[in-house]
Amino acid sequence: MKVKGVESEFPLKILISFDKLFAKYRDDMESFSELQQDRAKKILELAEEYPVLSEGIDSPEQLAEYQEQVNFVLADFFADVLGSNEIKIASIPYRYIIFRTSKRFDDITSKAGDDFEAQLNDFNQDEAYIMGCSIILNAYYGYKIDFRRPFYYSIPDAHGIMRYYKVLYNADYVQIEKTKNSKEITDDDVAELIDNFHNIEIWKEKFPPESWLFRGFVIANMYDATMDVSISRFKENLISNEGEKEEFLVDFKKIIQGIFSIGSLEVGFTTYNEEELVFECPPGISGGRSYILHGKDSESSRTALCDTSYEFLFNRNEPYIVSDIPKYFKLYPENELYKRLYEQEIGSAILVPLVSRGSFLGVMELISFSPRALNTVNASKLQDILPYLVDYIRQKKERRANEIELLIQDECTAIHPSVHWKFKKEAERVIDSRNTDAPLSFREVTFEDVYPLYGQIDIKGSSLARNEATKKDLILQLKHVRKIIEKIYAIDELPIYEQINFEITRFLKQIKDTLEVDTERKVLTFLRDEIIPLYDHLSRKSGALKTLIDEYYKKIDDSKGFIYKHRKDYDESVTLINKALANIIDSKQNNAQAMYPHYFERFKTDGVEHNLYIGESITKHKSFNKIYLYNLRLWQLQVMCEMENSFYQIKDALPVQVNVSSMILVFNSSLSLRFRMDEKRFDVDGTYNARYEVVKKRVDKANIKGTEERITQPGKITIVYSQRADEKEYLKYIKFLQHKQLLDKDVEIFELEDLQGVTGLMAIRVSVLYSKESDKNSEYYTYDDLMSQINNN
Numbered sequence: 001m002k003v004k005g006v007e008s009e010f011p012l013k014i015l016i017s018f019d020k021l022f023a024k025y026r027d028d029m030e031s032f033s034e035l036q037q038d039r040a041k042k043i044l045e046l047a048e049e050y051p052v053l054s055e056g057i058d059s060p061e062q063l064a065e066y067q068e069q070v071n072f073v074l075a076d077f078f079a080d081v082l083g084s085n086e087i088k089i090a091s092i093p094y095r096y097i098i099f100r101t102s103k104r105f106d107d108i109t110s111k112a113g114d115d116f117e118a119q120l121n122d123f124n125q126d127e128a129y130i131m132g133c134s135i136i137l138n139a140y141y142g143y144k145i146d147f148r149r150p151f152y153y154s155i156p157d158a159h160g161i162m163r164y165y166k167v168l169y170n171a172d173y174v175q176i177e178k179t180k181n182s183k184e185i186t187d188d189d190v191a192e193l194i195d196n197f198h199n200i201e202i203w204k205e206k207f208p209p210e211s212w213l214f215r216g217f218v219i220a221n222m223y224d225a226t227m228d229v230s231i232s233r234f235k236e237n238l239i240s241n242e243g244e245k246e247e248f249l250v251d252f253k254k255i256i257q258g259i260f261s262i263g264s265l266e267v268g269f270t271t272y273n274e275e276e277l278v279f280e281c282p283p284g285i286s287g288g289r290s291y292i293l294h295g296k297d298s299e300s301s302r303t304a305l306c307d308t309s310y311e312f313l314f315n316r317n318e319p320y321i322v323s324d325i326p327k328y329f330k331l332y333p334e335n336e337l338y339k340r341l342y343e344q345e346i347g348s349a350i351l352v353p354l355v356s357r358g359s360f361l362g363v364m365e366l367i368s369f370s371p372r373a374l375n376t377v378n379a380s381k382l383q384d385i386l387p388y389l390v391d392y393i394r395q396k397k398e399r400r401a402n403e404i405e406l407l408i409q410d411e412c413t414a415i416h417p418s419v420h421w422k423f424k425k426e427a428e429r430v431i432d433s434r435n436t437d438a439p440l441s442f443r444e445v446t447f448e449d450v451y452p453l454y455g456q457i458d459i460k461g462s463s464l465a466r467n468e469a470t471k472k473d474l475i476l477q478l479k480h481v482r483k484i485i486e487k488i489y490a491i492d493e494l495p496i497y498e499q500i501n502f503e504i505t506r507f508l509k510q511i512k513d514t515l516e517v518d519t520e521r522k523v524l525t526f527l528r529d530e531i532i533p534l535y536d537h538l539s540r541k542s543g544a545l546k547t548l549i550d551e552y553y554k555k556i557d558d559s560k561g562f563i564y565k566h567r568k569d570y571d572e573s574v575t576l577i578n579k580a581l582a583n584i585i586d587s588k589q590n591n592a593q594a595m596y597p598h599y600f601e602r603f604k605t606d607g608v609e610h611n612l613y614i615g616e617s618i619t620k621h622k623s624f625n626k627i628y629l630y631n632l633r634l635w636q637l638q639v640m641c642e643m644e645n646s647f648y649q650i651k652d653a654l655p656v657q658v659n660v661s662s663m664i665l666v667f668n669s670s671l672s673l674r675f676r677m678d679e680k681r682f683d684v685d686g687t688y689n690a691r692y693e694v695v696k697k698r699v700d701k702a703n704i705k706g707t708e709e710r711i712t713q714p715g716k717i718t719i720v721y722s723q724r725a726d727e728k729e730y731l732k733y734i735k736f737l738q739h740k741q742l743l744d745k746d747v748e749i750f751e752l753e754d755l756q757g758v759t760g761l762m763a764i765r766v767s768v769l770y771s772k773e774s775d776k777n778s779e780y781y782t783y784d785d786l787m788s789q790i791n792n793n
Contacts (some may be wrong), residue, residue: 015056450615
């Protein structure tokens with residue numbers, strides 16, 4: 001018997017009893033075979049001889065006294081023939097009491113060490129108490145209340161790798177009985193309980209400690225779920241964005257070790273600079289290293305890899321696996337890759353290409369110091385985690401690129417005029433201190449208690465439109481190539497031309513069916529390696545063919561190696577939209593700043609988004625009143641209407657027809673805005689405030705709760721909020737702008753689906769009214785105009 005924590009309170013008084021099992025033997029006796037009947041009779045004789053087995057055992061000491069009889073009674077559940085395979089225990093649910101185990105369970109726990117005690121993961125005493133109450137509600141009262149969640153034992157193996165075993169309870173032999181201390185539970189009690197799952201005091205009030213009787217036992221079957229848990233933890237690690245912390249690589253390595261069951265496994269990363277065609281050490285991951293570079297900061301990818309590994313990683317985009325590095329180094333001592341790995345005493349390695357959307361991001365390196373520990377067989381385990389890792393690396397690289405662009409922008413442009421005064425004041429403080437004995441450094445500039453406003457006008461389906469343009473260009477180019485190849489074949493019927501034509505037809509079919517992430521790269525490789533050398537040869541051979549080939553080259557964009565017609569049209573459309581929208585909000589900012597100074601920043605992506613911050617601390621003078629916040633919110637809504645109209649004016653003239661959708665995010669509370677000196681940019685400060693940034697990044701992709709409909713739609717402005725006060729405020733603005741014929745009457749109010757870590761968001765959606773001609777002198781209305789309009793109605 002193994003006991004941990006049983007001294008804590010529990011709603012049930014525990015009696016380990018086999019009464020229900022004995023009854024099962026009695027009821028089924030006639031259906032048993034002769035051998036089974038003989039076994040059942042012996043068990044029932046034991047029950048008669050030791051009535052305590054039916055009445056119930058209530059202490060560890062008493063259980064130890066009857067352990068031999070208990071083992072005999074439970075022998076059918078723990079057959080020797082299955083003992084080395086099944087992971088099974090007899091126990092009490094949610095209490096760390098184990099009184100019968102299978103051989104395999106004993107083998108597993110013996111490797112964990114003498115001091116190991118079995119306990120459920122992430123399961124505290126309060127949760128155990130509530131789960132005990134749930135047994136009573138379901139088993140005695142018959143309520144179908146699902147309190148279940150997965151339970152795991154975590155047990156280290158002989159190599160120190162944590163293994164996770166999922167627990168499945170069989171409670172067929174449990175009886176729940178009332179005592180004189182039991183309280184009757186009503187439907188109203190149950191309603192109160194399910195609304196207060198984490199309020200332990202309410203549960204203890206309804207179910208006092210040991211006020212009910214548990215008689216019986218459970219059989220807990222377990223299976224090794226290490227792979228599933230490791231993959232789940234892997235995803236959580238990526239989502240939590242721990243990549244900037246030292247613990248990230250350590251946690252990541254432990255997860256990979258669990259997946260591969262190799263305690264000596266190490267993980268490295270090598271990033272790829274696509275512009276310079278070089279491998280580089282991974283930035284932004286503390287403690288990270290590159291085994292390929294072996295101490296170098298960067299090196300040509302061609303030099304760092306051998307021909308075979310380069311072919312696998314770059315051309316096939318498949319892992320390159322070396323199962324026995326000492327062996328292959330002795331066979332090929334001139335191989336630079338083998339030499340480097342051998343010098344680091346690596347025994348086996350898996351090099352995994354990280355490729356996303358046709359772009360080679362880098363290489364993940366799994367290495368073991370034991371030969372053959374990593375091989376082509378266990379490399380297949382990467383299939384379950386690689387898509388998530390690739391997506392994370394791509395996002396990380398994009399964030400890094402955005403940070404670089406932001407830094408360049410901030411270094412080359414002046415601080416926004418609304419906050420320049422505070423930077424000047426801080427600079428003066430630092431300069432004045434230089435002539436003292438204690439010179440000061442430049443502190444981070446913070447603006448406390450400011451209110452954020454965020455808005456965006458986003459091009460709908462931008463990724464789909466870009467992919468469609470890419471498909472059209474590839475098809476157009478391949479058809480031109482096929483036309484020339486067919487004419488060549490008519491002149492000179494070589495079988496190779498027929499094979500090339502077959503390749504072109506195959507590519508065209510692939511592109512028409514579905515555009516895969518690396519199709520563009522494959523087509524470019526095909527054209528560069530097979531078609532262009534052929535064209536160079538044929539141009540010198542035939543004047544007629546040279547004319548055809550020259551016509552082909554005129555259609556090619558030299559900088560890209562592709563026909564760039566449809567993608568150029570799409571890019572031009574995005575540029576025209578962004579320019580028109582940005583011009584509107586930039587020009588209207590002067591008027592808004594004149595109303596009351598505030599911080600403003602604007603970004604161009606596939607559309608235009610903007611941030612506004614307003615509050616006392618942004619101005620030098622104590623003059624702020626919430627009337628200015630309301631005024632800016634109304635101004636923002638009007639500007640969004642005009643930006644929508646601006647898009648409407650140019651929509652028909654765009655090379656590619658696309659739609660946009662508009663969204664405003666309302667944040668009810670004030671927050672702190674900090675200028676981060678190391679990154680030369682403003683950012684919200686504090687954990688709670690960061691929630692605002694999380695919502696900003698995710699909310700426009702959200703759906704209306706209970707539907708598959710996106711909250712943002714073309715022709716409409718969506719206003720997202722969390723407080724009813726905000727709803728009332730914006731309904732006033734909408735009513736006012738309806739009166740001014742800027743918004744339509746079709747106001748919708750709905751709840752958003754829950755986002756990760758954020759619930760309870762609501763939204764108002766309303767259609768924009770468009771004018772047929774651009775009004776260069778759009779009139780903007782103030783909050784006073786609004787109040788006047790409301791008072792007059």
